[in-house]
Amino acid sequence: MSENQFIANIKKKESSLQRIKLLKHYDRILKTIKNQKSTMKRIRLLVRGLESATFAQVPLHKDLPNLKPIQFEVSIGSKIENKLEKMEKDLLNKLEQGKRRAVYATFFSDLLEEWASNEDLKIHDEEERSNCEQGAIKKWLNNKQFKEPDLGFLRELTKKKDLQKSFNDIKYSLLDLPSRITQKVMQEEVKQHLNEITSSYKHCLRNRKLAIKTLKDTVLLNEYAGALTISLENLESVDWNLETSYLQTRTIWIKTKFRTYIDYGLYQTLLWNIIGERIGYSLKSCFTSNIVRRIEIKDDKIVKQKNHKTNRESYYSYYNSTVKKNHSVYSDLFMGLLKSSLGSSSQTDYNMQSSGKTITHFHRIIQLLNAKITASKEINPDLNYYVFGIDFKNYFDQFDHQVVAKILHLVGFPSSVVRLILKFLKIPFKIPAKKLNDLNEKEIEIEEEEEKKEEEKEKEKETEEEFIIKKSLNGLPMNYTLSNTLSELIMTLLEIYVYNESEIRIIRCVDDMYICSNSQIKISKAYNAIQIFCEKLGMELNLDKLGFNVLVSKKEKSKSDVVNNLKQLLNYPLPENSVTWGYLIFSEVIGTFIINKKKLFESVDWLKEKINKKNIPIVTKVNLFNIFIKYYISLMAPMVKISRDHLPNIGKIAIEIEKKLFNGNRFDTELIQNIRKRFQFEGKFPKALLYFPITAGGLGLWRSASYLTGLNENLSFLSSMFLPDSQTREKDYIINSEDWEFIINNKAYSAYCGLLDGISQANPSLTSEQQKRVDDFISRGTEVGGTKRVNLNTYYQWIIIFLGEDVISHFGTFRFLITQLVPMQIIISGRLKDTEITV
Structure with a gap:
């Protein structure tokens, strides 16, 4: 019997005894008043009986009437029979409610006992789980590469003239990264990371339970903070070999103090999450200040080149209050896999909090995409609007370690940090051999030395469980903040490359990506750039999930002409499916997203x-x-x-x-x-x-x-989303006819910004x-x-x-x-x- 079952049984016994005791008590009250002819006397007995109904010496009926003034009224002959009858009826109702509470308490205990008794319940079939598990192992061990990555492509990207200064600034800002990583770990930081583990189903149940237990123990929190601080100061002395890393790290912990209660699995998760977060926020800060600001400056130049009627001072006042909001939305999505604040739920978590007061980065995508499409229809009805949906196949599994290492060096990571990250990627995995029986032996590469060791172990002890130890050449370990940081770094380079080639900003969260524009030339350049980047780095797009839609303007004769013209500019096939997000699909007929039933x-x-x-x-x-x-x-x-x-x-x-x-x-x-x-x-x-x-x-x-x-x-929607006067639209609204995002007319741009505000519960x-x-x-x-x-x-x-x-x-x-x-x-x-x- 588990501890939970034991507690449930105790609660059930308590509530059963409570039910018997209370039901007998209430029956006695009813029997006592049954033969009483006086209404006042029945009321008195009811009040007295209800007052004496208790559980754990706590009264169960606290809102009973004060009988003293009523008795006085009766004694002087006041005619209050109707009032007395109503009072008696109310008291009898309270008695019945008390009975219901006693019965319900027992039912509730039965309910919890049933809940606690099913410790090993699984909704998935064993065969379903086994197939899924074997497929994951097979995919991990095969290390299949779609194409040898072109590392020279990365070198050329970072040396482009208009990007070189930004990358140099980033390199300079990362010089002190080693000291930032090795800063002391405070108890509050450990608590925040533990809260993140408990709130995410992506972490295993064992670690989530340990995290809950640790959060309640101040001494244990200090132990973890101390062990993590010591480990961060000695990162290069651990080689993270599967068999020896625990002993090495434990030796480091007890240099100054013997720590008996630290769980190695939870410790390792905390360590790589803290390292990943510290690297991630340094990167986000660098890239936001250098890359995103560079985009804003370029857009600002576009504004200045136009003959705008308003003076510069009034324009910048307006720019600061409205246009910056558009930039802030992109900044929110920028490296969005990193949490905006510790201790909050994951930004990519699809599970809603009941309060509904927050909008995740994943929802920011559809919010921004919807705003751009809606505004484009209103502001530029005479231009076609193109939308592509992009999705990556096996996102975390396909990143080549050569590519990761090259990017780290080119971006300017100090050598010590690069060595640390490569150690993280090369942590070996110990997989029971029996789980691989059904896998294709030809696709599993096992080094000869490992095979010999396995054979020797078999001879020594046939009953011992066999293991295959393998280091992957591809992929990022799941559920670590450091993996999130590395994936975001690679995808950020993709965003930079696409913007540099097409002047289109990617709308992205993790591997869900969208590009849209009313310029056929720009959208074709952006789509080609995404395909080239993936080919060069050995990444594969999920062809089944690629989507494309076009909103055709009224002046066009047919959609087929528009599509054929676009195909001539593309070096890759046009997706056949419509653009989707979650359970929404884009409808060209309605011109917006609808539910994909x-x-x-x-x-x-x-x-x-x-x-x-x-x-x-x-x-x-x-x-x-x-x-x-x-x-x-x-x-x-x-x-x-x-x-x-x-x-x-x-x-x-x-x-x-x-x-x-x-x-x-x-x-x-x-x-x-x-x-x-x-x-x-x-x-x-x-x-x-x-x-x-x-x-x-x-x-x-x-x-x-x-x-x-x-x-x-x-x-709330504005009654008129955009001003309808088409004659003033192009002259006053749009600075760049191919990219309408920077709108001078306050009403139009305010309407666009209104679509960027999420709906919260009132x-x-x-x-x-x-x-x-x-x-x-x-x-x-x-x-x-x-x-x-x-x-x-x-x-x-x-x-x-x-x-x-x-x-x-x-x-x-x-x-x-x-x-x-x-x-x-x-x-x-x-x-x-x-x-x-x-x-």
């Missing part, structure tokens, strides 16, 4: 089989649904101002997803049926309970409607009664969590607005579950487990 429901079909497997605990089923419905909705970009009917369409699709998953039923109806069948639960079960957080006694089911309602309250307007309920909810959260809370996130405020009344009428209070019966350890552990089984 076909792709979405293919994913839903896959989930339906997994989520409806037998013996999945109710809470796990809810958590799985929450994870995937948030994922689906997030990839429909609800926070982006795509169109006025976009949010309603997402809401309707969310209902369709539920019905498709559960054979035509909404999930709340399906859940109540499952609860009654599995736990023999009788009586009324308010649907509102399903949506309350599990720490408050609910099931934590995510309600899409409440989330979307909060967004809709803050959704807090509901609360009545005084609703505010009291919210405050009570916050107070209870403080009691359960043990930390002071001062507010409630927007999503749960909407839940209370829509569903709070049903819970109050059923239980009489939001405190229907005694705080002592809330097992936080089971809840935290269960949430971790449920996110792990989806991976």
Whole structure:
């Protein structure tokens, strides 16, 4: 029996005893008042009985009436029979609510026990996992290169005249990088990195559990900070050999102090994440100041070359307030795989927080792309607008280590840092040989010496598990910040190269990339440049995911003529598919993005089989649904101002997803049926309970409607997006007719910038009664969590607005579950487990 199961059993026994005790107590009260003819006497007995109902010496009914003034009124003969009858009815209702709370507490304990008992649950079939795992191993060991990289191409890129000064400045700013890397690691820095590990499902469950445990232990945090500081000061003395690196690093740790509790796996993740982040922010700072600023200066020159009516002073006042916003959006996306701040959720995480107050870098792409397309249609209706969607195949796996090393040297990394990074890339992987039985032996290259060693081990001990040790020549290890930094460096060079060739800025987050322009010449140069860069460095594009669309102006005779003209300028085939983002696809008919139902429901079909497997605990089923419905909705970009009917369409699709998953039923109806069948639960079960957080006694089911309602309250479009006067449009709006981004007319540019603002959830307007309920909810959260809370996130405020009344009428209070019966350890552990089984 696991620790969680043990705790769940204790809670179940407590709640069962509580139920028996309270139900007997309430029955005694009813029997006592049954034969009483006096209404006042019945009221007195009811109040006395309810006052004596306690759990852990805590009264369960605190809002009982004061009978002293009532008794005085009766004694002097006042006619208050109606008031007394209503009071008796209210007290009897409180008694019934008390019974329901006692019964529900037992059900809730049963629910948690079921949740805790399924420690090894997996929604994926073993065969499915095995095939996936073997495919990953095969891909890693093969080290297939699409083409030998052309390292001379990189050298030529960094020596281009208009780029050379920028690269020289970057080299100069990186001179002190070794000292920045080896700075002392503070406890707060360790905490922030641990928070990042706990919040990301990409890290293994073991490390996430260790991170949670470490965050609670100040002594352990200091131990990690000390060990990491010592390791950073001795990086070159460790060779990171698989068999010896642990002993070497441990020897370094205990030079000054014996450290017994440090976990090597968690330590290694923290070490490379800290190194990667320190390098990453140095790079981002350098490139932003030198490369991005260079782009702004060039654009500024374009502005100055035009005969603009306004004087220079008024223009720069306007430039600082509006045009800079456009630059800031690109700067946000620039090297976007690096987190904007430590401790926050990953910028590429598709999972939405219930508050919905942030927009990820991944959503920034569709936000910027949508703004540019929408503005182009309005400002330049007489020009065609071209959009390409680019996607890389096996993104992290294909980076050649030769290319990484060459780029590090050319950009100006100090030799000591380059050596360190190459050590990181050459960490050997120890893979059980039995996992490779089904792989094609011809495709797996194993050095002869390693084969001989394996044969010798076999002879010595046949029962010992065999391993193949392999160092890869390609690829970046996943889930390390240092890998993210290296990949961003390579892709940043791609962005620089494409801009230098075409003057088009790439819109990119990780490997999702888009280019768009109303210039046929520029867009063809940009697309050709991307293909050339990939060919030269041995990178492969995912041909199935490449997309292309063109918005044809009214003056063109046909789309085919426009496409044929573009093909003549391209050195590579034109993609056949439409441009997509997440579960959106571009519609040339409507001129904007719409929901890609076909792709979405293919994913839903896959989930339906997994989520409806037998013996999945109710809470796990809810958590799985929450994870995937948030994922689906997030990839429909609800926070982006795509169109006025976009949010309603997402809401309707969310209902369709539920019905498709559960054979035509909404999930709340399906859940109540499952609860009654599995736990023999009788009586009324308010649907509102399903949506309350599990720490408050609910099931934590995510309600899409409440989330979307909060967004809709803050959704606003300007009544007139752009001024309609076509005669003044070209003269006043556009400085560069081929690149309209720099607009002088304030109204037009303000409308464009308005599309760059994400939609955040609006807090509901609360009545005084609703505010009291919210405050009570916050107070209870403080009691359960043990930390002071001062507010409630927007999503749960909407839940209370829509569903709070049903819970109050059923239980009489939001405190229907005694705080002592809330097992936080089971809840935290269960949430971790449920996110792990989806991976």
